Every structure is written in structure tokens, then in C-alpha cells.
Amino acid sequence: MHGHGPDRPSASGLTICVTLLSLLLFTGTCRTKKTWPKSFSQEELKKRLSPIQFHVTQEKGTESAFRGEYTEYKEDGIYTCVVCGSPLFKSETKFDSGSGWPSFYDLVKEESVTVTDDFAYGMHRVETSCSQCGSHLGHLFDDGPRPTGKRYCINSASLGFQSASASRPPSNGDGAGAGTGAGAGTGAGAGTGAGAGTGARDGAGGAVGGKTEL
Numbered sequence: 001m002h003g004h005g006p007d008r009p010s011a012s013g014l015t016i017c018v019t020l021l022s023l024l025l026f027t028g029t030c031r032t033k034k035t036w037p038k039s040f041s042q043e044e045l046k047k048r049l050s051p052i053q054f055h056v057t058q059e060k061g062t063e064s065a066f067r068g069e070y071t072e073y074k075e076d077g078i079y080t081c082v083v084c085g086s087p088l089f090k091s092e093t094k095f096d097s098g099s100g101w102p103s104f105y106d107l108v109k110e111e112s113v114t115v116t117d118d119f120a121y122g123m124h125r126v127e128t129s130c131s132q133c134g135s136h137l138g139h140l141f142d143d144g145p146r147p148t149g150k151r152y153c154i155n156s157a158s159l160g161f162q163s164a165s166a167s168r169p170p171s172n173g174d175g176a177g178a179g180t181g182a183g184a185g186t187g188a189g190a191g192t193g194a195g196a197g198t199g200a201r202d203g204a205g206g207a208v209g210g211k212t213e214l
Contacts, residue, residue, distance in 0.1 A: 036134040037133075053082055053157045056157040056158055057135035057157070057158050062214045066100040067100075068101060068102065068156025071102055075164075077161055079159045079160070080159065080161065080162055083133050084130060087108045087112065088108055088113060088130065093107075097151055097153070102159065105144040105145050105151065111131055112131055113128045113130065118139065126141075127139055128154070135158060138152065138158065140152055141153060
């Protein structure tokens with residue numbers, strides 16, 4: 001008996017299956033390949049960043065909750081990217097989210113941070129990266145306070161700090177910001193070690209106080 005059996009898919013069916021398979025294969029933390037305004041070699045970054053700073057910013061790791069230097073930090077000033085020194089958040093927009101990581105409800109300016117869909121760990125989150133050098137910062141959530149309703153949940157190891165009192169040297173894109181932030185990374189990471197960042201990364205889907213975190 002000739003003809004197609006009931007279990008033989010049609011050409012259109014095969015096309016649909018291939019399309020769906022392609023979508024599944026490429027679902028994940030994807031970012032369109034781009035050239036960031038500022039770039040640094042991995043060799044340079046490994047020399048001037050602490051292990052936890054490198055792990056977080058370059059490998060999308062996560063520091064341990066409540067261990068970062070800037071989680072409870074109260075000084076007035078500007079939080080900068082630890083890699084390139086670009087200004088990211090004002091201290092006046094920092095708030096206690098209870099999450100264990102520094103949290104901000106607004107940016108220095110809208111273009112300071114680039115957001116990207118992140119499907120790692122079987123969930124959908126919004127990754128935040130420095131718009132100047134592409135370094136991983138943390139994630140963005142929609143459970144922050146007014147007026148924005150946003151919560152930028154950021155790793156201390158991703159941040160440097162420029163004090164408003166000028167007691168610290170200003171950050172810049174030539175590495176001064178990284179030097180300022182190196183203390184933060186040392187404080188946040190030396191006690192926990194790079195392994196802690198890895199462990200926290202592996203448990204990135206955890207919840208604190210009912211909130212989805214880093």
C-alpha cells in the first residue's frame with residue numbers, strides 16, 4: 001500500500017519543528033555582538049581587578065548576599081563602574097531593599113546602563129551592564145519604590161565610588177575608577193573568595209524576602 005503513513009510528518013510540519021528547535025537552542029542569555037565605547041584586554045583586567053570583581057563583571061558572576069562593601073554604604077557620592085569608571089548611580093537613589101545587594105531606583109542618566117533579557121537558570125530576568133564597557137552589573141526588577149518603581153540590584157564588586165566630599169580621587173575611564181573599586185572588591189571578595197561568587201552564581205535563582213534576586 002502506497003502513500004504517507006500517519007506518523008510521517010509533512011514538509012510544513014518539518015519546517016515548524018525545525019523553527020521551534022532553533023528557538024529552543026538559542027534561548028538564553030544572548031546579547032547582540034557589539035563594540036563597546038571602552039574596551040580592555042582580559043589580561044589587563046585580571047591584573048587590576050580582584051578575583052571577585054573579575055568574576056562578576058567579566059563572567060557574569062554574583063557575590064554573596066550581604067557581603068559586598070556597598071550593601072550598607074551610606075556616604076554621599078556617585079557609584080561608578082569598577083572597570084571603566086563611568087558614573088552609574090547617585091547615592092540619593094540608593095535604598096535598603098533587604099535583598100542583600102546594593103539597590104537603586106534610578107540611574108545617573110538613562111543611557112548609563114544597557115539592559116538585556118537573561119534566561120539563565122530557567123527564569124527570565126533583565127540583566128544590567130555598563131553601557132560604556134559592557135561589564136556585568138546585576139539585574140533590574142520592577143518592585144522598587146516610587147517614583148520609578150524600579151530596583152537595580154547591583155553587585156558591590158561591579159562598583160567603584162566617587163565621594164561627594166572629594167576625600168577620594170575621582171574615577172575616570174583610564175583605570176582610576178577601577179583602583180577606587182578595587183578596595184570594594186577586596187572587601188567584598190577577599191573574605192568570600194572567588195568560590196563564593198561562583199556559589200552565589202549557582203544559586204542565583206534564590207529568593208530573599210519574597211524577591212527574585214541576583
